[in-house]
Amino acid sequence: xxxxxxxxxxxxxxxxxxxxxxxxxxxxxxxxxxxxxxxxxxxxxxxxxxxxxxxxxxxxxxxxxxxxxxxxxxxxxxxxxxxxxxxxxxxxxxxxxxxxxxxxxxxxxxxxxxxxxxxxxxxxxxxxxxxxxxxxxxxxxxxxxxxxxxxxxxxxxxxxxxxxxxxxxxxxxxxxxxxxxxxxxxxxxxxxxxxxxxxxxxxxxxxxxxxxxxxxxxxxxxxxxxxxxxxxxxxxxxxxxxxxxx
Amino acid sequence: xxxxxxxxxxxxxxxxxxxxxxxxxxxxxxxxxxxxxxxxxxxxxxxxxxxxxxxxxxxxxxxxxxxxxxxxxxxxxxxxxxxxxxxxxxxxxxxxxxxxxxxxxxxxxxxxxxxxxxxxxxxxxxxxxxxxxxxxxxxxxxxxxxxxxxxxxxxxxxxxxxxxxxxxxxxxxxxxxxxxxxxxxxxxxxxxxxxxxxxxxxxxxxxxxxxxxxxxxxxxxxxxxxxxxxxxxxxxxxxxxxxxxxxxxxxxxxxxxxxxxxxxxxxxxxxxxxxxxx
Numbered sequence: 359x360x361x362x363x364x365x366x367x368x369x370x371x372x373x374x375x376x377x378x379x380x381x382x383x384x385x386x387x388x389x390x391x392x393x394x395x396x397x398x399x400x401x402x403x404x405x406x407x408x409x410x411x412x413x414x415x416x417x418x419x420x421x422x423x424x425x426x427x428x429x430x431x432x433x434x435x436x437x438x439x440x441x442x443x444x445x446x447x448x449x450x451x452x453x454x455x456x457x458x459x460x461x462x463x464x465x466x467x468x469x470x471x472x473x474x475x476x477x478x479x480x481x482x483x484x485x486x487x488x489x490x491x492x493x494x495x496x497x498x499x500x501x502x503x504x505x506x507x508x509x510x511x512x513x514x515x516x517x518x519x520x521x522x523x524x525x526x527x528x529x530x531x532x533x534x535x536x537x538x539x540x541x542x543x544x545x546x547x548x549x550x551x552x553x554x555x556x557x558x559x560x561x562x563x564x565x566x567x568x569x570x571x572x573x574x575x576x577x578x579x580x581x582x583x584x585x586x587x588x589x590x591x592x593x594x595x596x597x598x599x600x601x602x603x604x
Numbered sequence: 605x606x607x608x609x610x611x612x613x614x615x616x617x618x619x620x621x622x623x624x625x626x627x628x629x630x631x632x633x634x635x636x637x638x639x640x641x642x643x644x645x646x647x648x649x650x651x652x653x654x655x656x657x658x659x660x661x662x663x664x665x666x667x668x669x670x671x672x673x674x675x676x677x678x679x680x681x682x683x684x685x686x687x688x689x690x691x692x693x694x695x696x697x698x699x700x701x702x703x704x705x706x707x708x709x710x711x712x713x714x715x716x717x718x719x720x721x722x723x724x725x726x727x728x729x730x731x732x733x734x735x736x737x738x739x740x741x742x743x744x745x746x747x748x749x750x751x752x753x754x755x756x757x758x759x760x761x762x763x764x765x766x767x768x769x770x771x772x773x774x775x776x777x778x779x780x781x782x783x784x785x786x787x788x789x790x791x792x793x794x795x796x797x798x799x800x801x802x803x804x805x806x807x808x809x810x811x812x813x814x815x816x817x818x819x820x821x822x823x824x825x826x827x828x829x830x831x832x833x834x835x836x837x838x839x840x841x842x843x844x845x846x847x848x849x850x851x852x853x854x855x856x857x858x859x860x861x862x863x864x865x866x867x868x869x870x871x872x873x874x875x876x877x878x879x880x881x882x
Binding site: 401402436439440441442443457459460461462463464465466468474475477479481482486491492494495496498519576577579580582583585587588589 | 752867
């Protein structure tokens with residue numbers, strides 16, 4: 359009997375502790391207007407419209423000269439010519455909707471372009487140690503929620519793979535770190551993603567820009583991938599020769 | 605998947621700090637309690653399927669449980685397709701015609717020193733429905749299950765939102781077709797149409813009109829995935845053509861490897877000429 363009573367007291371104390379903890383959260387939650395969408399579910403097909411980019415000019419280091427930018431431009435042209443995987447961040451600037459799907463362990467971002475999928479892992483807190491990691495065009499990404507914002511940090515993007523020039527100026531290198539912040543807006547029909555690049559060799563201050571995606575229609579169907587044939591001679595000609603007025 | 609990739613992933617899994625795993629489990633309890641009380645859903649499980657639905661999410665690797673040594677040998681053990689007489693005749697004609705000049709013919713025994721082309725070198729996205737030797741990753745969401753490979757290939761989009769297949773007259777066939785699915789008896793069951801014409805393991809064939817039903821079911825410990833494929837097409841088969849492929853769950857926290865291909869490298873498209881044997 360005494361044992362049962364002790365258990366009852368323990369259970370009551372546990373319940374009181376949980377109730378106290380919840381009471382610290384509930385008032386704030388109650389004060390907020392009820393959302394008609396789940397702010398923690400960014401799954402869906404998302405389109406980047408022509409008015410979906412807010413891109414300030416990057417604050418570049420003096421060492422990033424026009425000649426250095428020209429080198430990256432040439433490298434990117436070669437990547438396009440040979441259909442290399444687009445990589446981050448330009449994969450996110452897609453002419454087709456991007457497919458974001460959440461599970462308990464990861465958020466997958468899949469593309470209809472020449473880009474490999476992004477795996478954003480939820481079951482670890484830190485990015486991989488880079489000496490353990492085979493660098494890829496999309497890097498190693500981990501994500502977590504801060505309130506209603508899904509925060510993703512990415513490292514390990516191979517500076518030699520894909521498109522390296524960044525929106526707003528500058529470029530990514532193997533040492534760059536990217537932080538993305540995803541937040542639903544417009545009643546769940548818009549997804550605002552801010553991209554912040556840190557790389558002291560390239561930027562004087564972190565370079566931040568934002569995309570605002572709009573949700574694709576409910577029954578959007580994935581289309582045949584926009585593929586790229588590096589051996590197509592007509593296409594190769596298109597790249598090789600400057601445009602002519604004739 | 606190249607050996608170095610699996611080694612790296614294994615190393616990564618071994619180095620996963622147990623403290624983080626313990627922390628995650630510890631954190632999961634208060635998050636679940638708080639989320640339930642708030643009438644919302646814990647962030648990590650926002651799109652997690654409800655109970656009774658198999659947890660297929662994660663990395664998977666096709667296995668050779670019978671020691672066949674290659675996919676062709678593995679497929680040789682599948683029940684052979686039972687073809688209609690008309691279709692069997694057509695296949696025979698195609699076999700006699702042989703493959704395109706220079707193309708790799710899996711049915712031919714190559715002589716030593718005889719070159720053949722194994723890849724066009726485009727680093728393209730041929731894709732397909734069965735997993736190949738690379739790992740594949742499944743992500744389950746309420747409205748869609750996505751399966752992606754680690755090497756180029758169309759992802760599989762399995763719509764779970766109740767939509768029907770499109771009218772095939774208005775659908776451009778693809779290597780992965782159009783798939784709609786549901787959960788049934790603890791398994792993921794999905795139906796695919798709109799596939800590009802081509803071969804199917806164990807002597808089968810598919811066209812856009814062929815109906816493929818796949819059933820993904822888990823072993824009781826959740827670590828083995830049985831993928832049962834059933835092709836139905838009255839113009840090709842006298843009875844449904846069924847076979848199974850097994851996969852094993854990847855290591856905890858296994859990273860997705862990125863198969864990278866450089867089409868500018870001429871070696872990508874060179875023929876393979878086995879050296880002469882003494």
